[in-house]
Amino acid sequence: MGESLQRSPGRTRLRSDTLSTPVKTLRVKMVLLGASGVGKSSLAQRFVKDEFRNTSPTIGCAYMTCAVHLSDVSLRFEIWDTAGQEKYHSVTPLYYRGAHAAILVYDISKRKTYxxxxxxxxxxxxxxxxxxxxVWLVGNKGDLTLDRQVSVQEGESLAKDRGLFFTETSALxxxxVSNLLLDVAHRVSECIGVQQGGLSEWTETPLMDLHPRDTSSVFSSCCRVGP
Incomplete structure:
Protein backbone atom coordinates (compact mmCIF):
# COMPACT_ATOMS: atom_id res chain seq x y z
CA MET A 1 0.00 0.00 0.00
CA GLY A 2 2.96 2.37 0.32
CA GLU A 3 6.08 3.51 2.08
CA SER A 4 7.36 6.44 4.16
CA LEU A 5 7.39 9.83 2.45
CA GLN A 6 10.02 12.54 2.52
CA ARG A 7 8.60 16.00 3.14
CA SER A 8 8.76 18.62 0.43
CA PRO A 9 8.58 22.15 1.93
CA GLY A 10 5.71 24.30 0.78
CA ARG A 11 3.93 21.77 -1.37
CA THR A 12 0.59 22.04 0.49
CA ARG A 13 -1.38 24.26 2.78
CA LEU A 14 -3.29 22.78 5.70
CA ARG A 15 -6.62 24.26 6.83
CA SER A 16 -5.93 27.55 5.08
CA ASP A 17 -8.86 29.96 5.26
CA THR A 18 -8.45 31.28 1.71
CA LEU A 19 -7.41 29.81 -1.61
CA SER A 20 -6.16 31.75 -4.62
CA THR A 21 -8.66 30.05 -6.95
CA PRO A 22 -11.85 28.07 -6.31
CA VAL A 23 -11.29 24.32 -6.29
CA LYS A 24 -13.52 21.30 -5.91
CA THR A 25 -13.94 19.86 -2.43
CA LEU A 26 -13.94 16.08 -2.18
CA ARG A 27 -15.09 13.90 0.70
CA VAL A 28 -12.58 11.58 2.38
CA LYS A 29 -13.59 9.09 5.04
CA MET A 30 -10.71 8.42 7.43
CA VAL A 31 -10.77 6.05 10.40
CA LEU A 32 -8.40 5.89 13.38
CA LEU A 33 -7.78 2.38 14.71
CA GLY A 34 -5.71 1.01 17.57
CA ALA A 35 -5.74 -0.10 21.19
CA SER A 36 -7.17 2.06 23.94
CA GLY A 37 -4.78 4.73 25.21
CA VAL A 38 -2.47 4.95 22.18
CA GLY A 39 -3.51 8.56 21.48
CA LYS A 40 -6.03 8.26 18.64
CA SER A 41 -8.30 10.98 20.03
CA SER A 42 -5.31 13.23 20.70
CA LEU A 43 -4.16 12.80 17.10
CA ALA A 44 -7.66 13.67 15.89
CA GLN A 45 -7.61 16.83 18.02
CA ARG A 46 -4.26 17.76 16.50
CA PHE A 47 -5.63 17.19 12.99
CA VAL A 48 -8.67 19.37 13.59
CA LYS A 49 -7.62 22.06 16.08
CA ASP A 50 -3.83 21.67 16.33
CA GLU A 51 -4.08 21.41 20.10
CA PHE A 52 -3.46 18.75 22.72
CA ARG A 53 -5.98 17.78 25.36
CA ASN A 54 -6.08 14.89 27.80
CA THR A 55 -9.06 12.81 26.73
CA SER A 56 -11.17 10.06 28.24
CA PRO A 57 -11.48 6.72 26.43
CA THR A 58 -13.73 7.01 23.39
CA ILE A 59 -17.13 5.35 23.75
CA GLY A 60 -18.15 3.68 20.49
CA CYS A 61 -16.88 6.24 18.00
CA ALA A 62 -16.35 10.00 17.82
CA TYR A 63 -16.71 12.06 14.63
CA MET A 64 -15.17 15.34 13.48
CA THR A 65 -14.10 16.98 10.23
CA CYS A 66 -11.25 19.09 8.91
CA ALA A 67 -10.12 20.39 5.52
CA VAL A 68 -6.81 19.96 3.71
CA HIS A 69 -6.14 22.19 0.71
CA LEU A 70 -3.91 20.79 -2.01
CA SER A 71 -2.82 22.71 -5.09
CA ASP A 72 -5.69 21.53 -7.29
CA VAL A 73 -8.30 20.19 -4.89
CA SER A 74 -9.57 20.46 -1.32
CA LEU A 75 -10.23 17.36 0.74
CA ARG A 76 -12.78 17.37 3.52
CA PHE A 77 -11.75 14.64 5.95
CA GLU A 78 -14.52 12.93 7.88
CA ILE A 79 -12.55 11.51 10.82
CA TRP A 80 -13.97 8.53 12.69
CA ASP A 81 -12.12 8.02 15.97
CA THR A 82 -12.95 4.48 17.07
CA ALA A 83 -12.90 3.06 20.59
CA GLY A 84 -9.96 0.78 21.33
CA GLN A 85 -11.52 -1.20 24.17
CA GLU A 86 -12.03 -4.89 23.50
CA LYS A 87 -15.77 -4.69 24.17
CA TYR A 88 -16.24 -2.43 21.12
CA HIS A 89 -14.16 -4.57 18.78
CA SER A 90 -17.13 -6.29 17.15
CA VAL A 91 -18.82 -3.04 16.08
CA THR A 92 -15.72 -1.24 14.81
CA PRO A 93 -16.02 -2.65 11.24
CA LEU A 94 -19.26 -0.66 10.92
CA TYR A 95 -17.15 2.49 11.05
CA TYR A 96 -14.18 1.59 8.86
CA ARG A 97 -15.99 -0.08 5.98
CA GLY A 98 -15.73 2.18 2.96
CA ALA A 99 -12.89 4.22 4.46
CA HIS A 100 -10.56 5.92 2.00
CA ALA A 101 -7.82 6.17 4.64
CA ALA A 102 -7.06 4.22 7.81
CA ILE A 103 -4.60 5.35 10.48
CA LEU A 104 -3.41 2.35 12.50
CA VAL A 105 -1.93 3.69 15.75
CA TYR A 106 0.26 2.13 18.42
CA ASP A 107 2.17 3.53 21.41
CA ILE A 108 5.96 3.25 20.96
CA SER A 109 6.34 2.84 24.74
CA LYS A 110 3.97 -0.16 24.98
CA ARG A 111 4.82 -3.22 22.90
CA LYS A 112 1.43 -4.80 23.51
CA THR A 113 -0.19 -1.98 21.51
CA TYR A 114 2.16 -2.72 18.59
CA VAL A 135 -3.33 2.55 5.26
CA TRP A 136 -0.80 4.29 7.48
CA LEU A 137 0.98 2.68 10.42
CA VAL A 138 1.68 5.33 13.07
CA GLY A 139 3.90 4.95 16.11
CA ASN A 140 2.55 7.64 18.44
CA LYS A 141 3.96 9.15 21.67
CA GLY A 142 7.36 9.83 20.14
CA ASP A 143 7.99 12.12 23.12
CA LEU A 144 8.37 8.97 25.28
CA THR A 145 11.53 7.89 23.49
CA LEU A 146 13.28 7.08 26.79
CA ASP A 147 10.55 4.51 27.48
CA ARG A 148 10.53 3.13 23.94
CA GLN A 149 9.64 -0.57 23.59
CA VAL A 150 9.15 -0.58 19.81
CA SER A 151 12.02 0.60 17.62
CA VAL A 152 11.63 2.73 14.51
CA GLN A 153 13.11 -0.16 12.53
CA GLU A 154 10.37 -2.53 13.74
CA GLY A 155 7.67 -0.14 12.66
CA GLU A 156 9.30 0.43 9.29
CA SER A 157 9.80 -3.31 8.78
CA LEU A 158 6.16 -4.13 9.53
CA ALA A 159 4.98 -1.39 7.20
CA LYS A 160 7.26 -2.58 4.41
CA ASP A 161 6.21 -6.22 4.81
CA ARG A 162 2.48 -5.38 4.77
CA GLY A 163 2.60 -2.65 2.13
CA LEU A 164 1.77 0.22 4.48
CA PHE A 165 3.02 3.78 4.87
CA PHE A 166 4.79 4.55 8.15
CA THR A 167 5.33 7.58 10.39
CA GLU A 168 6.17 8.23 14.04
CA THR A 169 4.37 11.13 15.71
CA SER A 170 3.81 12.85 19.04
CA ALA A 171 0.28 14.11 19.58
CA LEU A 172 1.57 15.78 22.77
CA VAL A 177 1.18 15.27 12.99
CA SER A 178 0.48 17.94 10.35
CA ASN A 179 2.94 16.29 7.99
CA LEU A 180 1.13 13.00 8.48
CA LEU A 181 -2.25 14.47 7.53
CA LEU A 182 -0.78 16.22 4.50
CA ASP A 183 0.90 13.04 3.30
CA VAL A 184 -2.30 11.07 3.75
CA ALA A 185 -4.16 13.73 1.75
CA HIS A 186 -1.66 13.52 -1.11
CA ARG A 187 -1.74 9.73 -1.21
CA VAL A 188 -5.54 9.59 -1.11
CA SER A 189 -5.75 12.17 -3.88
CA GLU A 190 -3.20 10.33 -6.01
CA CYS A 191 -4.41 6.76 -5.40
CA ILE A 192 -8.16 7.09 -4.95
CA GLY A 193 -8.81 10.54 -6.43
CA VAL A 194 -11.53 11.86 -8.63
CA GLN A 195 -9.84 10.55 -11.79
CA GLN A 196 -10.67 7.02 -10.61
CA GLY A 197 -14.12 7.92 -9.36
CA GLY A 198 -13.10 6.95 -5.85
CA LEU A 199 -13.93 10.25 -4.13
CA SER A 200 -17.26 12.03 -4.25
CA GLU A 201 -17.78 15.76 -4.02
CA TRP A 202 -18.47 17.17 -0.57
CA THR A 203 -22.00 18.46 -0.08
CA GLU A 204 -23.13 20.21 3.05
CA THR A 205 -25.77 18.26 4.97
CA PRO A 206 -27.60 20.18 7.72
CA LEU A 207 -27.45 18.49 11.10
CA MET A 208 -30.84 17.99 12.74
CA ASP A 209 -31.28 17.87 16.50
CA LEU A 210 -33.83 15.08 16.79
CA HIS A 211 -33.72 14.97 20.60
CA PRO A 212 -33.09 18.55 21.82
CA ARG A 213 -33.81 17.62 25.44
CA ASP A 214 -31.97 14.30 25.47
CA THR A 215 -28.38 15.12 26.43
CA SER A 216 -27.49 11.42 26.48
CA SER A 217 -28.06 11.12 22.71
CA VAL A 218 -25.31 9.40 20.76
CA PHE A 219 -24.78 12.64 18.85
CA SER A 220 -23.51 14.33 22.02
CA SER A 221 -20.25 12.35 21.75
CA CYS A 222 -19.52 13.60 18.22
CA CYS A 223 -17.80 16.80 17.25
CA ARG A 224 -18.47 18.71 14.01
CA VAL A 225 -15.70 21.18 13.26
CA GLY A 226 -15.67 23.58 10.35
CA PRO A 227 -18.21 24.20 7.59
Missing part, protein backbone atom coordinates in the same frame (compact mmCIF):
# COMPACT_ATOMS: atom_id res chain seq x y z
CA UNK A 115 1.08 -6.36 18.68
CA UNK A 116 -2.54 -5.26 18.95
CA UNK A 117 -2.11 -3.04 15.91
CA UNK A 118 -1.29 -6.12 13.86
CA UNK A 119 -4.60 -7.68 14.95
CA UNK A 120 -6.42 -4.55 13.80
CA UNK A 121 -4.56 -4.75 10.51
CA UNK A 122 -5.78 -8.29 9.87
CA UNK A 123 -9.35 -7.18 10.56
CA UNK A 124 -8.94 -4.19 8.28
CA UNK A 125 -7.67 -6.39 5.47
CA UNK A 126 -10.80 -8.57 5.76
CA UNK A 127 -13.17 -5.67 5.23
CA UNK A 128 -11.32 -3.37 2.83
CA UNK A 129 -10.68 -3.99 -0.84
CA UNK A 130 -6.98 -3.76 -1.62
CA UNK A 131 -6.19 -0.49 -3.34
CA UNK A 132 -9.34 1.21 -2.10
CA UNK A 133 -7.90 2.30 1.25
CA UNK A 134 -4.64 4.12 2.04
CA UNK A 173 4.18 17.96 21.04
CA UNK A 174 2.54 17.95 17.62
CA UNK A 175 5.69 16.55 16.00
CA UNK A 176 4.98 15.16 12.51
Missing amino acids: IRAQVWLKELEKHCIQGSTV SGDQ
